[in-house]
Amino acid sequence: MPQPPIRIAVAGARGRMGRQMIEAVETDRRLTLAACFHRSEVAGHGLVSRDEALAAADVVIDFTTPAASAALAQACAARGGPALVIGSTGFDAAELAAIAAASKAIAIVRAGSYSLGLNMLVGLVEQAASALGPDICDIEISEAHHRHKVDAPSGTALMLGEAAARGRRVELDAVARRGRDGVTGPRPQGEIGFAAMRGGGIVGEHSVSFCAEGEIVTLAHAAQDRSMFARGAIAAALWVAGRTPGEYDMRDVLGFDPRR
Ligand SMILES: NC(=O)C1=CN([C@@H]2O[C@H](COP(=O)(O)OP(=O)(O)OC[C@H]3O[C@@H](n4cnc5c(N)ncnc54)[C@H](OP(=O)(O)O)[C@@H]3O)[C@@H](O)[C@H]2O)C=CC1
Numbered sequence: 001m002p003q004p005p006i007r008i009a010v011a012g013a014r015g016r017m018g019r020q021m022i023e024a025v026e027t028d029r030r031l032t033l034a035a036c037f038h039r040s041e042v043a044g045h046g047l048v049s050r051d052e053a054l055a056a057a058d059v060v061i062d063f064t065t066p067a068a069s070a071a072l073a074q075a076c077a078a079r080g081g082p083a084l085v086i087g088s089t090g091f092d093a094a095e096l097a098a099i100a101a102a103s104k105a106i107a108i109v110r111a112g113s114y115s116l117g118l119n120m121l122v123g124l125v126e127q128a129a130s131a132l133g134p135d136i137c138d139i140e141i142s143e144a145h146h147r148h149k150v151d152a153p154s155g156t157a158l159m160l161g162e163a164a165a166r167g168r169r170v171e172l173d174a175v176a177r178r179g180r181d182g183v184t185g186p187r188p189q190g191e192i193g194f195a196a197m198r199g200g201g202i203v204g205e206h207s208v209s210f211c212a213e214g215e216i217v218t219l220a221h222a223a224q225d226r227s228m229f230a231r232g233a234i235a236a237a238l239w240v241a242g243r244t245p246g247e248y249d250m251r252d253v254l255g256f257d258p259r260r
């Protein structure tokens with residue numbers, strides 16, 4: 001029996017990623033675009049209110065802002081669904097706690113990057129960090145994005161930092177150095193450094209450098225087109241529809257642990 005298409009609602013429908021998502025959903029026969037919404041109170045011009053969208057959907061795909069995503073997760077949880085795919089980045093601890101609480105009632109996939117290639121790179125970074133200890137290498141993460149991006153380090157850079165920290169069996173928060181300015185003193189051993197560049201229309205570039213005496217190993221990824229984030233988010237939506245409540249990431253969706 002052919003399965004009925006999964007009903008998708010797109011949040012932040014007027015944004016850069018919202019527009020990509022609408023196009024990707026409309027061209028995928030496994031899905032139907034059930035609703036598009038913008039801010040909760042705005043309707044009309046092809047958009048419905050947030051509550052109408054939630055009532056019409058099996059899965060909401062959300063690339064908006066940390067505050068909007070946390071509020072959306074709470075709204076979905078309060079009514080027992082739909083499931084949620086979150087792409088927003090730049091969360092603070094309270095917003096992450098709100099999403100974790102909502103995941104007790106609904107299934108939520110959240111990822112700093114829905115790029116399949118980037119998620120492969122996460123595994124390579126963890127392996128490299130495990131092999132190249134702090135006595136041998138300093139780890140530095142660089143990212144570059146377009147001039148409109150509002151958060152730094154990027155969600156992807158933080159994912160890569162988490163992978164490097166896992167490889168070294170340390171907590172990222174204990175070793176992260178988010179940018180340098182002024183007289184910083186020498187670099188402490190074991191630090192994981194972050195640097196961010198903003199300009200023009202750069203879609204998203206990330207590199208993780210393992211800097212030793214006399215040589216540098218660099219693992220890198222360049223996003224050339226936002227449509228590949230949309231394809232990854234669709235893979236997540238197909239996977240999460242009807243799933244048991246919980247908080248998941250792309251390792252769950254892809255069915256592999258890129259650490260191995
Ligand atoms: N995980 C991933 O793979 C990727 C993640 N991202 C992340 O996705 C997010 C969005 O990126 P991008 O599309 O470039 O940003 P945009 O600013 O283009 O889009 C965000 C949209 O969300 C809307 N919005 C703001 N507040 C609310 C709200 N309360 N309810 C509903 N909609 C709201 C904005 O509306 P308004 O314009 O009126 O403010 C805007 O249209 C960012 O956090 C970015 O880092 C981006 C690409 C890939």
Ligand SMILES: O=C(O)C1=N[C@H](C(=O)O)C[C@H](O)C1
Nearest residue numbers: 089112149154155156157204
């Ligand atoms: O804001 C963006 O554009 C992007 N945000 C994500 C991030 O913070 O890593 C993913 C991608 O790099 C594009």
